[in-house]
Amino acid sequence: MADSSLTEKRSDALLPNRHPIPDFxxxxxxxxxxxxxxxxxxxxxxxxxxxxxxxxxxxxxxxxxxxxxxxxxxxxxxxxxxxxxxxxxxxxxxxxxxxxxxxxxxxxxxxxxxxxxxxxxxxxxxxxxxxxxxxxxxxxxxxxxxxxxxxxxxxxxxxxxxxxxxxxxxxxxxxxxxxxxxxxxxxxxxxxxxxHKDFFRLRRPLERRMYELARKHCGRQSEWRISLGLLQSKSGSTSTLKEFKRAVKRVVERDRQAHHMPDYSVELDEGDRDIVVFTNRGSIPPSTGGRAKQDPVRELKPDVYHEARLAAPGWDIRELESQWRDWIALSGAEAPRNPEAAFLGFCRKWSQRRGRA
Structure with a gap:
């Protein structure tokens, strides 16, 4: 009863909560x-x-x-x-x-x-x-x-x-x-x-669609091959196969000159011109076959993630952390004395190597 009375008095003493927690x-x-x-x-x-x-x-x-x-x-x-x-x-x-x-x-x-x-x-x-x-x-x-x-x-x-x-x-x-x-x-x-943040800079719809398909199917692999017919079907193109092949060739030629396609280069196979080849440029971390069972590094302090984003702008920091932990565990190295500093160093080197800093 006393608690109820105190709640009422407190409610009367304060302004109403005009902005309660939203349901969005x-x-x-x-x-x-x-x-x-x-x-x-x-x-x-x-x-x-x-x-x-x-x-x-x-x-x-x-x-x-x-x-x-x-x-x-x-x-x-x-x-x-x-x-x-x-x-x-x-x-x-x-x-x-x-x-x-x-x-x-x-x-x-x-x-x-x-x-x-x-x-x-x-x-x-x-x-x-x-x-x-x-x-x-x-x-x-x-x-x-x-x-x-x-x-x-x-x-x-x-x-x-x-x-x-x-x-x-x-x-x-x-x-x-x-x-x-x-x-x-x-x-x-x-x-x-x-x-990749440059996805939003791709000018042509087909380029965006080709990148998405490569990101999904090539992923961390070194290479992904797909026939023109299947690529056309997966892309949602309604043009004829002949028109679609010309459009893909234009993308290939632009990428050969400008290297503008994010994460993956695109070419037509030299031996079979009806096969499209996507090759990982190295900006997508390679697969390690899953997280190593023994993770020697303690949980990082929350503040380090903001600094890591500044050190490696445009990268998925949580994915980089996963790669960093796997690298330490699989190499058999001891846990760093200062994990935050070691992780930031890893992020800087990763970004610099791939020209993203």
Missing amino acids: FICDISDAAPKGDMAGMAFPIFSLSTKPDQKVRRYEHDNNWLEVRPGAEGLATVFDRDILIFAISQLVAAMNAGREVQSIIRFQAIDLLTATNRETSGRGYDLLRSALERLAGTRITTNILTGQKEITRGFGLIEHYEIVRETRDGRMQEIEIKVSDWVYQAVKAKEVLTL
Whole structure:
């Protein structure tokens, strides 16, 4: 009774809590490494067209299938996917930091535009609004598992969006979206991969799609080969095989001259010109066959991760830490006396070797 009375008095003595804990997740991690969900990278969900695409498409491979239907604004495009990548990146970074996340996400429009290398002019905001419409309107039915759950009902890439604040000149300030259960389950199960920050600088839809496929299928391997026909199917291209081959050749020629494709170079096989070869440039850490059983290094102090991001900008710091721990354990070396300093040194050397500092 006394406790109840004290609570009432305390409540009367304070101003009301005008901003209780929201039932959404606020994006506020400025240096989150770009992340893509594996299913979205592996399967041709997004249109390669820069014009409204109203085609219904169905993709089948092995025992997996998906059907994608456009909304009034057409199918979501590979450039619209930037919004999902931004949301996934924020959710994963928050989870790694031990924070609670929800499928409803609120963020500043300018943060998304900046993080994904988009225009911040009025046109950039107009394009963002159109992208939200296509993401919400595109509907998917599939049996592909994410987070060990099979979703067989129709769902959108985002279930809904809301412009929370808008300036007098019509520019968005805050946006709230609800990602689909399909995407959210993939994030919770950590079925995601880190993308190179230059992914957002790739100009052509096919280049983005080819990079995603290489990131998913080549991964940490030294090389990945795929036939032109299968690459066309996985990319979602609706052109003829002859036209698709010409488009791939243009990507190969540009990469040969500029080395612009992130993480993986791309070539046509010298002996069989109908085989596309992706080669790891060395910026993706090689596989060590799983974490070594004996990890001699204690848990790092939380403050070191901020310094590590400064030492190796653009890298997934948690993945670098995993590689560093594996290297120490597999080499049989003793645990460093100052693990934080040793880890920072590893990050600096890694970044310098790959020209990313």
